[in-house]
Amino acid sequence: MLNDYLLTVISNIGMISMIAISAYLILITGEISFGQQAYFGISAYAGSIATTLWGWPFWMALIFGSFLAGVAGGLISALTVRINGIYYSIATLAFAEMVRLSLLKFSYQFEIDGEWIGPNGSEGFGEIRWIFENDISILEYTLLIYLVLFLLIAFIYLIEHSKLGMIFRMLGQDPLLASVQGVKIIRYKVLAASLAGFAAGLGGMLYAHSFTYIEPQIFNVMLGVHSLAYGLIGGLGTVLGPIIGVVLDIGFLESIRGIQGYRMIVFGGLMAVMLIFMPRGILDEKRVHRFKKFWEGKTHV
Amino acid sequence: MFDLRSISKSFGSLKALDQLDLQLKPKIITGLIGPNGSGKTTLINIMTGIYAPDSGSIYFHQQNLTGESAECFAQKSIARTFQNIRLFKRMTVMENIMASLVTKEKNKRNNWFSYPFTRNKFNLNKAHEVLEIMNLKDQRNLFAEELPLPLRRKLEIARALVAEPEVILLDEPAGGMTPSETFEMAELINLHVAPGRTIVLIEHKMDLISKICNHLVVLNHGEKIVEGETHEVLSHKKVLEAYIGI
Incomplete structure (x- = not known):
């Protein structure tokens, strides 16, 4: 039988996979975002306010929080669409810090059963009690997380094999060439960023309801750096790449008791080795293509 | 004109x-x-x-x-090739050619979520025709960055050609x-x-x-x-x- 610790690790893998997919979507369109944690945080707060203070149903709050994160992602992308490279990365980091610092000042509380509940600046936002009020076990909530993750992966998989996926990869590899093929660069960059915001938002809202307490410090730059690293380690050839990165970090490194306390050092080293020997990650485009060909068992496309 | x-x-x-x-x-x-x-x-x-x-x-x-x-x-x-060859290097020869068709609306099924885009028969037939013409059929599953220079030049032209x-x-x-x-x-x-x-x-x-x-x-x-x-x-x-x- 799975114990609670193991279930927590498994559910963590599921939720963090969503922000890793978010960073991956930006990576395949050719940019490096250090700010996906902002969308994770926006949805965590918005979704929790919706269920805890407004009494919305869970699914509606999940869509609301993620939608808000998607809109924020699209807006930031529209504002930064004319910059790229390091300037884009710095802009996304600056936005994420702006969100985190704003949440440190954000107070929105209701009195419920004689108790003040809601986000209260640096004190955070506790009493996100949807799990308890609905008598959801850890196992049930883990299954719910994986249902959402499965739907997200299926959606991104469909996109990757569609015209839209082709356009995202064209943008990532050579935006000038994409534009002379007739691709409207701005439209698709904003669309990719909105989808990425939405994906991070799903993870953020689920995270808040899993831990029942959130504070702005959770959504700091390290969360963004990790979400980036997962894609770079796992590979940029398929949506399964970033999930491999998450499993390696949270599932594998965290579970080895002998390296507890040194996890970040091992993770940093792993990252450096990967960037030198496999700069596009384990499941890069070539390996994914060869695997597909092997799977199909034929040579013609 | x-x-x-x-x-x-x-x-x-x-x-x-x-x-x-x-x-x-x-x-x-x-x-x-x-x-x-x-x-x-x-x-x-x-x-x-x-x-x-x-x-x-x-x-x-x-x-x-x-x-x-x-x-x-x-x-x-209006299509073009470049003096300094520009290809989608991490796409195969076939994908590079198909990429040229993403914005072409001649095929009614060629919408955003036409799944799977690279298996779309209409596009595939056009791509195969061009591969045949440009003598690139044997290289169709290679990545663009793996091609020698003359074949890269041909691929650029094939990409331009497929969009008619x-x-x-x-x-x-x-x-x-x-x-x-x-x-x-x-x-x-x-x-x-x-x-x-x-x-x-x-x-x-x-x-x-x-x-x-x-x-x-x-x-x-x-x-x-x-x-x-x-x-x-x-x-x-x-x-x-x-x-x-x-």
Whole structure:
């Protein structure tokens, strides 16, 4: 039988996979975002306010929080669409810090059963009690997380094999060439960023309801750096790449008791080795293509 | 059809094009020659919307495209290749060709979520046709970055061709090739690229120019110095002075 610790690790893998997919979507369109944690945080707060203070149903709050994160992602992308490279990365980091610092000042509380509940600046936002009020076990909530993750992966998989996926990869590899093929660069960059915001938002809202307490410090730059690293380690050839990165970090490194306390050092080293020997990650485009060909068992496309 | 009027373009103090007029003749190969830095590539960049001219206007089929984006030019059925080869390096040869079809609306099923895009029969048939023509069939599953230079040049042309454009602008399609490869490229352009299309060809290899171009435009210091039938232009005094240096 799975114990609670193991279930927590498994559910963590599921939720963090969503922000890793978010960073991956930006990576395949050719940019490096250090700010996906902002969308994770926006949805965590918005979704929790919706269920805890407004009494919305869970699914509606999940869509609301993620939608808000998607809109924020699209807006930031529209504002930064004319910059790229390091300037884009710095802009996304600056936005994420702006969100985190704003949440440190954000107070929105209701009195419920004689108790003040809601986000209260640096004190955070506790009493996100949807799990308890609905008598959801850890196992049930883990299954719910994986249902959402499965739907997200299926959606991104469909996109990757569609015209839209082709356009995202064209943008990532050579935006000038994409534009002379007739691709409207701005439209698709904003669309990719909105989808990425939405994906991070799903993870953020689920995270808040899993831990029942959130504070702005959770959504700091390290969360963004990790979400980036997962894609770079796992590979940029398929949506399964970033999930491999998450499993390696949270599932594998965290579970080895002998390296507890040194996890970040091992993770940093792993990252450096990967960037030198496999700069596009384990499941890069070539390996994914060869695997597909092997799977199909034929040579013609 | 393609009508450029008084086009000027400067980069800082460098005047790349100066009051240039050019009317492309339809369905023939127009060669564009001139010494390095004469403005040939700048002109092609302007004709594909990569650069906007500082002054002057661009008309395509009487439609004013001045200041329009590269996306807009591409959607007007104008394709190009690059002097410094540009391919989607982490895509296969087949995917590079299919990528050219993403914005083409000729196929009704070619919408955003037409799944799977790279298995779409309509697109696949077109891609296979072009692969056959360009002798790239055996390399279709290789990644673009794995191809040798001559095949990369062919892939660029295949990519332009598959979209069935009305105009193709070829920027040094035989650059870096051996004489036999250049000869093969000339045959390919003559037999498969040019028929029924308007072609602009930038090239330094005079044997290729004289072999396939019907019409020639010579630039020097951003100005058009001579224009006319290929054999006449190549023996023109101004061309010999400016281009060959005698």
